[in-house]
Amino acid sequence: MEILDSFRTDKFPHIWCSGCGHGIVMGALVRAMNKLDLDHDKTVIVSGIGCSSRATGYLNFDTLHTTHGRALAFATGIKFSEPELDVIVITGDGDCTAIGGNHLIHAARRNINITTIMFNNSIYGMTSGQYSPLTPQKAKATTAPYGNIEPNFDPCELVQGAGATYVARGTAYHIKKLTRFIKRGIEHNGFSFIDAVSQCPTNFGRKNGFKSAVEMMQWQKENTITIERAAKASEKEVKNKILVGELHHNNRPEYTANYEQVIEKAQKGGDN
């Protein structure tokens, strides 16, 4: 029960609906942080707006609940002013890829050492179920009663293309993998992005034929494939499956370290 030490338990039970995957993902984050023994006074957790972003209210760390889509902008400021802090961003699929889409691609491009965990329930849950850039095509939403006509982003390919240096995807069902990926994301020196597939039984599930959160997690199990298995599987087996695993990992110069070099150079009175 040591996990409870990392929460503001006086705020429990939390606001999320019965069966919401966000509690599972927040649990994975806390367990990952505990494994790393992160100093509570040197860890800052920043969130935007939405169901996911309520998480910062429950975490017993230094937390910042910011404006819609801007979690990464605030986090960039924090990391830039105090590079020794571990900075973690909690965001949702709408917050991260629609309202905050520009902040996302530029944080990835800069390779700033921030770990972003995107609680991905494929919908704007808090405002009752409008489609987001990650709502699958043909899925129903309050704003797409006949089915969503827009193709969705693959957020992992998006951030990899923009320059992120650690990219992984887990799900609420694949809880041990998800915890491991978050841990590795925090350990990685550079921009880390974890797509944490979650479920919204209330505003996505009910409109899309799911009778319960359990059914949605069963869907996560049946409609995903690990990258290890996908590498050996036939094209037919992999088709339409969501890849779970560490999708991308490389190293290149980190943003605040680059900036530190500029400061040193300027202080030595080097050439402009």
Added chain:
Amino acid sequence: MAGTNKVGIEVKRNWCKGCGICIEFCPKDVLGWDEEGKVKVVALEDCIDCKLCELRCPEYSIFLLEKEGHNG
């Protein structure tokens, strides 16, 4: 031998919202529903200490406890 009997299970009923994730994904059917639609332990002796209920509980309302005299 089905269970280890090394563990106990604590349920925080006031946090449980009755989603059933712990019950449905328990590989040994250790958990069931109570009369209020919340989780209850029905077959502790079959528990294999996999902790999947604890890890997947969205409410942090179920925990495996090691019983005294055992070190895992």
